Amino acid sequence: MVVKETVLFLLLMMLPVAMEAKGPVKPRVSLPNLSASSLAQEDDAGNGESLQEDIKEIKKLVQQKRFRKKRKTVLKLLDKLSVKAAEPCKSRVQGKVCNDIKEQADSRGDGMYLLDPDGGNQSNAFQAYCDMTSYGGGWTMCYTTDDKVKPRTEVTYSSKFPYGTDGYRTNCNNIPFTEIIFIDHQTGSKTYFKRKSNLPITAAANYGKTGSAYGLWDGVGTNKAYSYQLLICDHSFYSGFFVSGYTNCYKQCNNWCGDRKSSYFRTASTDLRYKGVAFNTNGHHPNVLGNRLISVGLR
Numbered sequence: 001m002v003v004k005e006t007v008l009f010l011l012l013m014m015l016p017v018a019m020e021a022k023g024p025v026k027p028r029v030s031l032p033n034l035s036a037s038s039l040a041q042e043d044d045a046g047n048g049e050s051l052q053e054d055i056k057e058i059k060k061l062v063q064q065k066r067f068r069k070k071r072k073t074v075l076k077l078l079d080k081l082s083v084k085a086a087e088p089c090k091s092r093v094q095g096k097v098c099n100d101i102k103e104q105a106d107s108r109g110d111g112m113y114l115l116d117p118d119g120g121n122q123s124n125a126f127q128a129y130c131d132m133t134s135y136g137g138g139w140t141m142c143y144t145t146d147d148k149v150k151p152r153t154e155v156t157y158s159s160k161f162p163y164g165t166d167g168y169r170t171n172c173n174n175i176p177f178t179e180i181i182f183i184d185h186q187t188g189s190k191t192y193f194k195r196k197s198n199l200p201i202t203a204a205a206n207y208g209k210t211g212s213a214y215g216l217w218d219g220v221g222t223n224k225a226y227s228y229q230l231l232i233c234d235h236s237f238y239s240g241f242f243v244s245g246y247t248n249c250y251k252q253c254n255n256w257c258g259d260r261k262s263s264y265f266r267t268a269s270t271d272l273r274y275k276g277v278a279f280n281t282n283g284h285h286p287n288v289l290g291n292r293l294i295s296v297g298l299r
């Protein structure tokens, strides 16, 4: 869309220059065929190759004497446009969250999808990795890390850090969920937790609450001796999604009920006494954990 609008803008910019060159006489330049429909076809094709041809043609035209005054500006804009056109078309928005895509039977399998959780205008759509296979699939994967995370603010996907490598991030703040999955990339183990009440929540509306705010959760693929509890944290002591056993005490982001028994699923605390990443192991001081690589996703 941006590319199309920029080309049309350039054409509009060039026309008056052509007009002013010879007064009321019609400009004799023949502009490249850039109708909105031809550009739309390029968007669909997604390769931008014929757009590159159009850019070359405009560059040639602009070398004519009559375009002298605005040549620099137009050439600058064309260079920008050329870079944009070289980017692969990232695909269209397919759903609000990965689970929608799965339920609409639009899934192409595990991989990157363009999501737009608030619907409507797609300018705030973003890339996220959808796990379409684990436990039935439809998981919007939030982050991969072997250390600390800040899901509230670390919301931008970068292709330099694909899913499953340390540094993968996307925006999970507005993904409604009743289930949360933890994946241990070192062993391939997976575990998910399902909210007993089955009422969806979002991270955006729930940072910093005590575990009692979301009640108890059932664990699938982990120790059945416990019911579980969730924390969604953006605290200087701990930041990230955190699931652990319920031991007759609901935890807080900076108070873990002295629970040295139950299974924890969490990333590293900023407090060095609680460093390391816990996956299905007790993660309370003085247990010292290694830098285990895990991913967390919501459904």
Ligand SMILES: [Ca+2]
Pocket (backbone or CB within 6 Å): 116, 117, 118, 119, 120, 121, 122, 123, 124, 125
């Ligand atoms: Ca939107």
